Structures are given as structure tokens and as C-alpha cells.
Amino acid sequence: MAITERIEDYLETVLEIELEGGVPSVTELASRLGVRKATVVVAVRKMVELGLLDHQRYGKIELTRDGREKALETYRRHQHMTFLFSQLLGLDDSVAEEMACAAEHSLDPASERRLAAFVDFCCRSRTEKKEWIVAMDRFVSDPEQLSIPLTMLLPRQEAKVLRLTTTGKPRRLGLTEKGLVPGQTVKRTDDGRGRDVQISLDGKEETLSNLDALSIWVLPVEENVG
Template sequence: MTQSLEDYLEMVSFLSDEGEVRVTDIASRLGVSKPSVLSALKALEEQGLLEHERYRTVTLTQTGAIQATEIRDRHNFLTSFLRDTVGVNAETAEEDACKMEHILSDETLKKLKILARAKRKV
């Protein structure tokens, strides 16, 4: 899955925590056009990650919810790691985590989690 589609899936997950998810809300939060959102939603729907009928709300499938949770967990860990372990300011940590969550391998992420646990014990 591309970084862009991961961002859309993550946003649908965030918005679903707040209630119904509409195309307009996704476009507004991500700063993109509605046609861009519709294109991404179609791709995610083809992958079985969400359901969307035109002019209706967007709903994650069970598979989509699991994948979105994994993406959000990576993002939250990296934000906290950069802020609390590395000492980066909160705004920069958030921005950098958003970029890093898409490119780090599972192996690297596991090693960072070990490093973070070890640093907390010190």
C-alpha cells in the first residue's frame, strides 16, 4: 500500500472515532480535493479495507480497521519515541513520525521499541 493510501486509511480511522466519516471531512482534514479522496477510497475499497457508497458515509471493514490500528500504533509510538526518548519538540516529532511510519521496516521498528524500553529503565 502506498504512503498516500495509508494516510487516507489512518484518517478514516481517526474520523470514525469521532462519528460518521464523510468524504468532505477527509478532504478537509488532509487538505486535498474531494475527487482525490474519492479516488483513494475506491482504491481502498478494491483492497477490501473499507466500504463507501457515493454520497454516504465511509466505513472500515474488519481488515481495514486492523490495518488502520497498526498504522496508528506505529505513528503513536514514533511520535512518543521522538519526543520522549530523542528529545525532539512535539510538533517536529509529530511531523517526522508521520513520514517515518510509512518507510521503517518492522525490524527497525522493533529495535526502536527495545531501545525506548531500555532508556525508560535507566
């Protein structure tokens, strides 16, 4: 039987109760996971069969060696995700917790390692008071301006290309050959009513399909007043 997301939740909850100094039980698991006791009994029985839990009838629930290893893996992923959303991105604790729960089960080992490395790198940079992390914290906590697809740029408005999101090599190459690369300034020249998007780029006029324009993300240039 495969270890499902729900089983991972059970194992992680058993571990958390232990870390808090409590005694894992059917009643406590039902309360924390928001399910009926009968549901917990069935789940615990399955995990005992898988060799992940030990459970004496009406007694406490204990993690086996394999169960503890799996619980620690899930707990580690959850803590990394929670820290990323709450401490690095500054989201409310309840929102960060909900997002961490949704993300932790979908990570493969390679993805987890990369995200964990990013979190650790940010922590080290904060400890060392690196300028870039200070700037990132300031920008993320109060973003002054966010990027938009080129299709949302207003007529006659200028913007700087921030990134290309197209995944197809031929399309990406075609856009970069036109000069649509990060840092490039563009200006929309059509009235925004047609199916295509017209821009001025280095003094040249270019016509883009809506599909291509959607994959070009730009930062609108603020107009100087006065």
C-alpha cells in the same frame, strides 16, 4: 494493487476520526489530509476495490476488517515514532509529528519491533527511575558537547574516540589495530591544511587519510583553565 504510503495515511486518518468519535466522510478526509474532495473520492474508490473500506454513495466511510488491521498497524508505528521524537528526545510537538509521518512508512516489521522495544524499555526505565534514563534525559535535553569527525579536530587539540562509523571490515580492523577504539585519547598534530590527518596516539605518530579520519568520531577534551 499495492498498499501505498498514501493509502496508509488515508486508513490511519479514518481510524483517528473514529477514535475521536467522529464520522469519517469525504469532506472530513479532504480537510484533514489537505487535498481536494475529488482526490479523496478516487482514493476511497481504490480502497474499496482493495477491500479496505466500505463506502455507500454519499454515506459514511467505514474500515473493513482488513482495513482496520492495516490502519492499526500504521497508527501503532506513528504513535511509537511520535513518542520517541517528542517524549524521549524532547522535540516540539509539530516537529515530532512531522518526523513521525516521514519515518513511519519506511519501517519494516523488524525495525519497528526494535524501535518499539526501545521506546517501551525507556518507559519502563522511567517508571522505575533508573539512573541511566535520568542521565540520558538530562543530556538529550541540554547537550553540553557533541561529537565531531576527527577531521574537524583543531590542531594540537585532544579528544577521546567515541565511535567508528566505517562499515567496511578491513578498514575498521585496520583502525582498531592502530588503537583507535572508543575511549582512546588522541591528539591532532598536523596544521589542518594537508590532505592527511596526523595524530599522536599512545606516544606514537599516526597518519590517517581524510576518509578514515571522517569515520572516527571524537569528543574534544576541554582544556583546564587556571
